[in-house]
Amino acid sequence: MMLRASSTANDLELDVDVVRGDLQESDAIHHAPELAALVDASVNDLASLPSARSALVEATDEATMLDAAAVVANFEMMTRIADGTGTRHPASRLESMSELSSSMGLEDFVSARV
Amino acid sequence: MTQTPTSLIESSHESTDLQIRSDLTAAHAQVWEKLAAPGTWWSGSERLAVAEVVRSALSDTDPVPPWDSASKSGRLPNDSVINSELQDAVYRLALHAGTLTEQWYQKMRDATGVTPQQWVEIIEVTIIVTSVLRFAQLAGVDQPEFPEPLEGHPTRQTQPSKPANHHWVPVVHLEDSTPELAPFYDGLPALAPVIRALSSVPSAMHTLFTLGDAQYIPMREMVDLNWTRGTLSRRQIELVAGRLSAHRECFY
Numbered sequence: 001m002m003l004r005a006s007s008t009a010n011d012l013e014l015d016v017d018v019v020r021g022d023l024q025e026s027d028a029i030h031h032a033p034e035l036a037a038l039v040d041a042s043v044n045d046l047a048s049l050p051s052a053r054s055a056l057v058e059a060t061d062e063a064t065m066l067d068a069a070a071v072v073a074n075f076e077m078m079t080r081i082a083d084g085t086g087t088r089h090p091a092s093r094l095e096s097m098s099e100l101s102s103s104m105g106l107e108d109f110v111s112a113r114v
Numbered sequence: 115m116t117q118t119p120t121s122l123i124e125s126s127h128e129s130t131d132l133q134i135r136s137d138l139t140a141a142h143a144q145v146w147e148k149l150a151a152p153g154t155w156w157s158g159s160e161r162l163a164v165a166e167v168v169r170s171a172l173s174d175t176d177p178v179p180p181w182d183s184a185s186k187s188g189r190l191p192n193d194s195v196i197n198s199e200l201q202d203a204v205y206r207l208a209l210h211a212g213t214l215t216e217q218w219y220q221k222m223r224d225a226t227g228v229t230p231q232q233w234v235e236i237i238e239v240t241i242i243v244t245s246v247l248r249f250a251q252l253a254g255v256d257q258p259e260f261p262e263p264l265e266g267h268p269t270r271q272t273q274p275s276k277p278a279n280h281h282w283v284p285v286v287h288l289e290d291s292t293p294e295l296a297p298f299y300d301g302l303p304a305l306a307p308v309i310r311a312l313s314s315v316p317s318a319m320h321t322l323f324t325l326g327d328a329q330y331i332p333m334r335e336m337v338d339l340n341w342t343r344g345t346l347s348r349r350q351i352e353l354v355a356g357r358l359s360a361h362r363e364c365f366y
Contacts, residue, residue: 019356029349036357042252043361053254062132064345068354069252070138071346074329075358076248077241078308081322082366083211084237085311086219086282089366101365111212112365 019104034059038068083111119146119261123246129256141328142249145242145321150263153239154271154315155232158263161239163196164204165260168243171208180210199225200236207240212363219282230283231275231314238318245325275314286313298323302333308366309333330355 023033034056041052056065081087089097101107117125120143127134150162167190171177178184184205185198194201203222206214223233250257273292275284286292291299294316299305312318323333331351335341341348
């Protein structure tokens with residue numbers, strides 16, 4: 001996973017729960033709670049999207065909020081490509097990520113083509 | 115006067131005081147130009163019919179569950195130029211992609227009669243609409259209207275795609291690269307399976323690279339684990355990417 005790689009490359013400890021769990025501000029990822037709130041609102045609670053957007057702008061700036069919106073749009077794209085084409089990881093990669101996948105419960109996904 | 119696809123995107127991105135990056139506006143305009151134009155295997159009208167289903171699915175406030183037929187629920191046009199089985203497949207791809215299985219894919223192909231390459235192009239249309247409309251929603255700007263369909267025939271350009279170990283759809287392997295795929299394959303020692311997934315339709319690869327470069331990270335910068343546009347750090351980018359993917363229950 002690129003999140004783990006980009007943290008390891010900078011000698012930063014990363015709790016992978018940031019991907020699925022509740023978030024606190026951390027040195028590894030600045031403004032993680034506001035970023036996660038934008039993502040969560042866009043999927044689960046559109047009514048709270050304006051406030052999530054405002055909170056991220058307040059914590060960062062407008063350009064950062066727009067770039068976060070673009071990344072969400074991009075992964076709405078990538079998830080449909082992966083799941084629409086049945087893309088799976090090579091065996092070597094699956095092995096290297098198996099501990100991480102188990103700890104995050106990813107193997108329970110219908111899309112877990114292992 | 116009918117607006118051009120580019121002007122539709124520009125109007126959308128100018129409907130706010132926010133300063134949207136010009137390269138992002140240009141990327142969305144470029145794929146909007148392709149949206150209702152003849153593609154490789156589908157006409158402009160057929161591509162637009164796919165786009166209509168994607169838009170309906172994304173805006174559905176009471177979504178049809180993955181195991182039910184959206185077309186039979188009355189929420190999709192019954193005079194569409196694509197058949198109802200394909201409408202159902204597109205709706206599920208747009209809204210419940212994480213539930214798709216290889217068995218579903220094979221049954222869908224039997225029911226709809228689409229070839230793997232036609233399915234790849236349907237995915238291309240789906241990612242155009244999803245990217246553009248979801249960005250507009252998140253950024254709080256007006257959603258652009260769809261362009262008018264353009265007349266003309268699909269190119270029907272084939273590629274030397276072969277069955278793949280890491281996909282349901284056939285792909286063009288690096289050693290079989292063609293002039294159409296050279297812009298995406300050349301100079302790269304390897305290409306992630308999810309990128310190669312669309313290689314049987316080079317125009318879909320072009321769409322993927324156009325959007326990915328502007329929305330996420332330029333493909334050739336991917337190996338730089340500290341790459342940034344000066345806004346989000348690489349770790350912040352990957353947090354957003356990972357969290358969205360987890361919400362969509364995408365194992366890959």
